[in-house]
Amino acid sequence: MYRKTFEGMNCSIARALDQVGEWWSLLIVRECSLGTSRFDDFQRRLGIARNVLTVRLNSLVEHGVLEKKPVEGSERLFEYRLTEKGEALYPVLIALMQWGDQWSGHAAPVQVVEHRSGKPVDPVGLRIGARVLTRHDVRLEPGPGASRETIAAVNARNRLVFGEE
Incomplete structure (x- = not known):
């Protein structure tokens, strides 16, 4: 459906x-x-x-x-x-474009460069300082809008993936 x-x-x-x-x-x-x-x-x-x-x-x-x-x-x-x-939404568009450039099998039709320097921008991603993080480096925690179901699901996932209680 x-x-x-x-x-x-x-x-x-x-x-x-x-x-x-x-x-x-x-x-x-x-x-x-x-x-x-x-x-x-x-x-x-x-x-x-x-x-x-x-x-x-x-x-x-x-x-x-x-x-x-x-x-x-x-x-x-x-x-x-x-x-x-x-x-x-601009960073979302850039992240989606960069993902497409890497994974679509086609050469990038355009590049995003910093206006003043002309240098290409880094890939959009998760960072702490200069350190690039992957999904394996982070965990989800219940936020202020979490329902009981969300809290239970997040906690269960963290226990399964990270062995946390």
Whole structure:
């Protein structure tokens, strides 16, 4: 059965996917981060059907990722801009791009470089200082929004993986 929402799941990843998990959503956010702001430009650059684009833009506005504003001097034209919440997705886009560069089997079509120095940015990852961490170096702990089920699951996982009590 096709799941329409992850609303009932006590999981930050599931809640994020409810807002931006449809594949066109992150491509629209990518386009916004590159300066695209008008409906016809999104449609042309992405090759997305107009009805699908309308639904995706409305959803991103509804979730506060984008804001929709009338174009100055026009009552009929609108532009879409990233909100602070949308801007916060930029590291997610870069991490996904870097993952695709490494694992898709294709050469990287673009590189992310620091504007002033021109040096490529490091891969997005988990770090403590200069030390890069993997999933084997970290554990999950119940957070302030943890349900009883989440607490039990996290504690059971930590006991299994790390031998903790």
